[in-house]
Amino acid sequence: MIALLRYQAALLVGSHRWLPPVILYAAFLAIGIQSGGPILDAFGYAAVGVLPVTVWLTRICLTNEPPAARSCTATAAGPGRVHLASVLTAAGAGLLLGLLGTALVVLLSDPHSAHQVAVPVLPATGAGLLAVLTCLLTGLALGALCTWPVLRVPGWGIPAGLLGSLLLLVLGGSPANAAMTGLVTGSLHGTITVPWLPAAAAILLAAAATATACALASRRG
């Protein structure tokens, strides 16, 4: 598995296809994170951006290997494991971005609520990281479901990913929305809402989506 992860990571780094989503996330942070803004708001904002970017990265990692080369690796390691390695590589890339976003928020934001109640930085950062993780895993699940072998019509992947990201951020039932709302609402009064429940839901969601995609990878090979 380590060999596959190294291979996929090298494929992602060397292909330069990671650049557009990274630029998107950087622009998103540059627009929204203001120096001296309330820290919990900023954490919520940084986490939100991770979701669509991870959807995009997952799609990139899952389509990065040309089909004939994929046949070679799938023969050597099994189609399911090759698929899993692609998804995990996307997760790693998304996590790296999320951590950078969180670090930026810690550096720039003001540890106060919107009404000048002091917010302890360390617990706030913990909650922020968990929100990033929630959005990352939700994005990973959506990305895995919006790509071959689950969604097999090539032209639908991108619109489905975009619409799905939007719905997951807006609809109340989604883990990403719950985590973000918790942080932003808490920011009004300086209360830190650690998104345990949304994170747990996101883990289940990502595991189920990835397992489905990996199982289908050999069926529809």
Next chain:
Amino acid sequence: MPERMRLDGVGRRYGVRGPWVLREVHLTVPEGALLRIEGTNGTGKSTLLRLLAGIDRPSTGRITGRPRRAYVPERFPAAMPFTSAGYLTHLGRVHGLTSAEAARRAAEWLERFGAAGHARTRLAELSKGTSQKVAVAQALLAEPELLVLDEAWTGLDRGAREVLDRAVAERVADGGTVVFVDHDPQRLAGAADARYRVVDGRLLAQEERPGASAYPGAATGPRVTIEAEGPPGAAPPTGPPGTTAGAPRLPGGAEITPGPDGAFRFTVPAVHSDALLRALLTARPPWHIRAVTTAPGPAVPPDPATPYAPDSAPDAVPDPDEAPHP
């Protein structure tokens, strides 16, 4: 021969209501064998190979056995951000080798295919033939138990095609199984242990035509005779894969006749000559080689109008295509 993999009533179709590409396939894949799959375009040959390679799962039926496998596609893509050696090292690791061993074998196979000069070339800059060499090297460096070749010879120059023929013979001699599809009817002629034909999605075992069998007196391809002397008192090796005490296991279904002074003459299809020599020389105790000669014409000449590529002829002048480009 012990079996490596078995397909029982295997069928494959794409989509729930799609037409059956393969139906009712029964196939036993033995160890140490060379299997040829034939069939016209679009009959399901590639699908069968993908099932054997484990890329695809059957829609119905069962496949038992999970050997270590490697696969060579017909066309290998260039659109990957690696050098030849870099890609092969990655794939070697995916096949379970250490980094050092993967890099060593990558260099070795590129050299055997005359592509050592392209080790540091990016895949995107390789010619079609050279990138096919990379695809073949990727599979061979893993020394797989089951090697699946889907028209792997396509695009290779003559020298590289011969190297691949010999590599296939070596793999079989080492107990590996090779399954291949190729449109050239002379490909590995006389060396295949069994031939199958895919017709309308069904797999039919082919009757051995006279001249298509691997075993005595029937090979059509160029053949080589090796005269060798066993250790004193060694039992004369008899028949295909020699199980007689004192006799090495012989690749290629060698035809054996007693020679002068207690020596034996082994006649095999030319692609197996290296593997046979290796088997004789590495046997414990080793055999002594007295002479290696091109065998007189095939027992049943298939068609005098089409001469064979002189695989066994001494080829002192290297093929210009083989030479690494600067």
